[in-house]
Amino acid sequence: xxxxxxxxxxxxxxxxxxxxxxxxxxxxxxxxxxxxxxxxxxxxxxxxxxxxxxxxxxxxxxxxxxxxxxxxxxxxxxxxxxxxxxxxxxxxxxxxxxxxxxxxxxxxxxxxxxxxxxxxxxxxxxxxxxxxxxxxxxxxxxxxxxxxxxxxxxxxxxxxxxxxxxxxxxxxxxxxxxxxxxxxxxxxxxxxxxxxxxxxxxxxxxxxxxxxxxxxxxxxxxxxxxxxxxxxxxxxxxxxxxxxxxxxxxxxxxxxxxxxxxxxxxxxxxxxxxxxxxxxxxxxxxxxxxxxxxxxxxxxxxxxxxxxxxxxxxxxxxxxxxxxxxxxxxxxxxxxxxxxxxxxxxxxxxxxxxxxxxxxxxxxxxxxxxxxxxxxxxxxxxxxxxxxxxxxxxxxxxxxxxxxxxxxxxxxxxxxxxxxxxxxxxxxxxxxxxxxxxxxxxxxxxxxxxxxxxxxxxxxxxxxxxxxxxxxxxxxxxxxxxxxxxxxxxxxxxxxxxxxxxxx
Amino acid sequence: xxxxxxxxxxxxxxxxxxxxxxxxxxxxxxxxxxxxxxxxxxxxxxxxxxxxxxxxxxxxxxxxxxxxxxxxxxxxxxxxxxxxxxxxxxxxxxxxxxxxxxxxxxxxxxxxxxxxxxxxxxxxxxxxxxxxxxxxxxxxxxxxxxxxxxxxxxxxxxxxxxxxxxxxxxxxxxxxxxxxxxxxxxxxxxxxxxxxxxxxxxxxxxxxxxxxxxxxxxxxxxxxxxxxxxxxxxxxxxxxxxxxxxxxxxxxxxxxxxxxxxxxxxxxxxxxxxxxxxxxxxxxxxxxxxxxxxxxxxxxxxxxxxxxx
Numbered sequence: 150x151x152x153x154x155x156x157x158x159x160x161x162x163x164x165x166x167x168x169x170x171x172x173x174x175x176x177x178x179x180x181x182x183x184x185x186x187x188x189x190x191x192x193x194x195x196x197x198x199x200x201x202x203x204x205x206x207x208x209x210x211x212x213x214x215x216x217x218x219x220x221x222x223x224x225x226x227x228x229x230x231x232x233x234x235x236x237x238x239x240x241x242x243x244x245x246x247x248x249x250x251x252x253x254x255x256x257x258x259x260x261x262x263x264x265x266x267x268x269x270x271x272x273x274x275x276x277x278x279x280x281x282x283x284x285x286x287x288x289x290x291x292x293x294x295x296x297x298x299x300x301x302x303x304x305x306x307x308x309x310x311x312x313x314x315x316x317x318x319x320x321x322x323x324x325x326x327x328x329x330x331x332x333x334x335x336x337x338x339x340x341x342x343x344x345x346x347x348x349x350x351x352x353x354x355x356x357x358x359x360x361x362x363x364x365x366x367x368x369x370x371x372x373x374x375x376x377x378x379x380x381x382x383x384x385x386x387x388x389x390x391x392x393x394x395x396x397x398x399x400x401x402x403x404x405x406x407x408x409x410x411x412x413x414x415x416x417x418x419x420x421x422x423x424x425x426x427x428x429x430x431x432x433x434x435x436x437x438x439x440x441x442x443x444x445x446x447x448x449x450x451x452x453x454x455x456x457x458x459x460x461x462x463x464x465x466x467x468x469x470x471x472x473x474x475x476x477x478x479x480x481x482x483x484x485x486x487x488x489x490x491x492x493x494x495x496x497x498x499x500x501x502x503x504x505x506x507x508x509x510x511x512x513x514x515x516x517x518x519x520x521x522x523x524x525x526x527x528x529x530x531x532x533x534x535x536x537x538x539x540x541x542x543x544x545x546x547x548x549x550x551x552x553x554x555x556x557x558x559x560x561x562x563x564x565x566x567x568x569x570x571x572x573x574x575x576x577x578x579x580x581x582x583x584x585x586x587x588x589x590x591x592x593x594x595x596x597x598x599x600x601x602x603x604x605x606x607x608x609x610x611x612x613x614x615x616x617x618x619x620x621x622x623x624x625x626x627x628x629x630x631x632x633x634x635x636x637x638x639x640x641x642x643x644x645x646x647x648x649x650x651x652x653x
Numbered sequence: 654x655x656x657x658x659x660x661x662x663x664x665x666x667x668x669x670x671x672x673x674x675x676x677x678x679x680x681x682x683x684x685x686x687x688x689x690x691x692x693x694x695x696x697x698x699x700x701x702x703x704x705x706x707x708x709x710x711x712x713x714x715x716x717x718x719x720x721x722x723x724x725x726x727x728x729x730x731x732x733x734x735x736x737x738x739x740x741x742x743x744x745x746x747x748x749x750x751x752x753x754x755x756x757x758x759x760x761x762x763x764x765x766x767x768x769x770x771x772x773x774x775x776x777x778x779x780x781x782x783x784x785x786x787x788x789x790x791x792x793x794x795x796x797x798x799x800x801x802x803x804x805x806x807x808x809x810x811x812x813x814x815x816x817x818x819x820x821x822x823x824x825x826x827x828x829x830x831x832x833x834x835x836x837x838x839x840x841x842x843x844x845x846x847x848x849x850x851x852x853x854x855x856x857x858x859x860x861x862x863x864x865x866x867x868x869x870x871x872x873x874x875x876x877x878x879x880x881x882x883x884x885x886x887x888x889x890x891x892x893x894x895x896x897x898x899x900x901x902x903x904x905x906x907x908x909x910x911x912x913x914x915x916x917x918x919x920x921x922x923x924x925x926x927x928x929x930x931x932x933x934x935x936x937x938x939x940x941x942x943x944x945x946x947x948x949x950x951x952x953x954x955x956x957x958x959x960x961x962x
Contacts, residue, residue, distance in 0.1 A: 222834075238833060239829065240821075240822050240829060240830075242821075242825050242951070243818075243821065247818055247821075250815070251818060251819065251822050252833055
């Protein structure tokens with residue numbers, strides 16, 4: 150049987166960058182094939198050429214053994230290539246059915262389309278009500294719409310572009326079940342990701358790209374996560390260097406009986422949360438998404454109005470009633486999970502974004518006037534110290550890739566040398582090299598005497614980074630203990646809501 | 654209240670409501686495609702003077718309606734070219750269009766004031782409308798029945814047709830619609846042209862249906878009420894119908910209050926005149942309080958589309 154898809158010598162030149170340099174690999178029928186690489190390694194360009202969004206400058210694409218030219222996505226779909234994008238192109242005010250109808254090339258009567266949608270959903274266990282409005286659906290459910298839309302065309306090759314970056318662990322498991330079922334029916338899957346443990350769990354083959362070139366094609370099950378990460382980065386992966394024998398100093402952040410109110414239908418408030426973080430300490434907060442992490446971050450940052458002065462204190466000073474700006478002035482900086490639109494304003498330059506959070510701590514505003522020179526200098530320093538790929542301080546935040554924007558945001562807060570730093574998902578959607586740099590910067594900040602709270606769903610990250618760990622479940626936080634005291638099983642049980650005391 | 658008076662009131666309300674309803678239906682489609690055209694009043698005035706001049710010179714009412722629609726389309730294309738092709742600010746361009754329409758109609762209408770024409774007669778033969786009750790159903794001109802038919806047509810188009818779905822998609826998320834492969838600008842041009850035609854016909858209602866002469870600014874702010882009504886009706890055609898008649902009723906009350914119509918004059922006519930706008934403000938507040946039930950506003954309303962990436 151010929152290969153489902155075969156690329157030979159694919160080359161694509163952009164002004165100033167060789168995005169793909171003679172890339173060749175093959176995908177067999179029914180194979181789940183990973184395409185691995187850091188941000189900017191050329192993965193997206195490559196799949197855009199397979200899907201007909203871009204044309205290669207050189208090389209050949211073979212489909213079932215036949216050389217083909219894919220002039221546009223419509224042609225790709227006609228060949229049997231489907232794609233699920235990282236950023237969904239959905240219409241929030243329209244229903245699931247209407248969204249799918251808009252994306253179909255053929256005009257199918259809506260009754261017939263609905264029957265086919267229900268059939269696909271039934272077959273793959275992708276449960277969704279076709280008449281629900283998209284605005285009421287979770288991210289995972291929205292992705293299901295995109296998958297159903299792709300599956301309606303009976304694809305022989307399904308391209309998934311970083312599908313799990315926005316999903317909860319449960320949703321990831323469901324997605325993997327669907328993908329395995331598809332593969333067992335003979336559909337090939339090209340799976341783009343940089344989450345190595347997922348690739349080890351799911352994929353049969355992995356093709357690794359670096360700087361536009363193919364570095365290796367390997368069997369991910371025979372590799373370790375570390376060996377694949379090193380191939381992606383090209384150099385040995387640096388371990389986080391934690392100075393030996395660190396001692397924690399005075400308590401910096403003391404949270405005592407912090408409780409928030411429910412603000413929306415899908416919002417989980419926190420109840421009676423208490424913890425202490427000392428100078429030099431990194432406290433990790435683990436938990437499955439949607440267990441009150443957002444409320445906790447907002448309550449700590451001051452975005453959610455506090456009701457009790459004594460609930461939060463820094464350096465012994467009660468700040469529970471202060472707003473975000475006052476808290477920043479007193480040394481508490483926070484980084485929310487959503488980079489673009491929450492942690493940064495996409496249409497603003499990086500310089501202006503620096504003014505937004507660093508103005509008081511670094512004196513960027515004098516008598517109500519912005520000292521743009523200071524903002525520019527500081528932003529330049531962030532860009533240089535955190536290796537942010539940007540055209541300079543004048544580049545808009547929205548023009549940066551997700552990983553680079555995250556590096557900028559983390560740098561912007563860390564270089565302010567806050568007394569207390571609270572971060573949510575510091576390396577979400579960031580490649581391994583950048584993640585290591587962010588981790589090291591957090592450890593260095595702690596070593597210099599700050600207290601740090603890291604809220605994350607990534608257990609590997611928390612285990613590497615934290616000194617102490619607590620688990621959040623349904624808005625309640627377990628007691629914090631040194632990280633060495635926890636086994637993975639115990640963390641898992643706590644995340645699932647089984648507390649030691651209650652289980653006994 | 655006698656039967657005659659009740660019927661007279663109903664007929665006045667229908668007359669007052671029809672132009673608002675027609676103009677608002679056009680604006681509803683425009684806004685559903687994501688474009689905010691505040692030039693309705695201006696387009697209506699251009700339609701009104703065109704309709705008047707055609708009736709005055711040819712005496713043919715239906716030709717007048719047709720050409721008024723054409724004049725509305727032509728005026729709307731100025732707006733379309735500036736906002737869709739040149740990505741000009743929609744709010745500012747719409748306001749400018751109203752000023753333009755007001756001035757243009759005044760200029761074109763010079764020498765036509767105080768020259769009477771005939772009103773458009775009832776659509777159905779008068780035998781059907783002998784009894785006063787029948788008059789309420791069959792006594793109107795074609796424009797009134799047209800406005801009802803268009804409510805149904807606009808609802809059916811938006812809800813049931815693929816073209817309507819595409820139009821809503823363009824208004825909801827222009828970039829997604831573009832990336833799927835629909836021409837955002839072409840869809841919006843179509844919607845703006847439809848809005849222009851409807852505003853032109855709505856304008857023609859004034860000399861053809863209400864007062865058989867030309868007067869400067871004879872639409873008297875009804876274009877603005879139509880714009881407000883679209884929001885009032887949450888972009889839903891049948892609610893628009895109800896809203897237009899509610900506004901028409903209030904405006905008729907204003908007339909009766911001015912004429913010293915008994916108990917109505919207890920409330921000053923100015924307050925009656927302000928009523929439609931007050932109602933719109935109240936509805937807007939109610940909608941924003943109940944924000945969980947999404948306000949149904951097109952997400953891209955008023956945002957220029959720049960297909961950069």
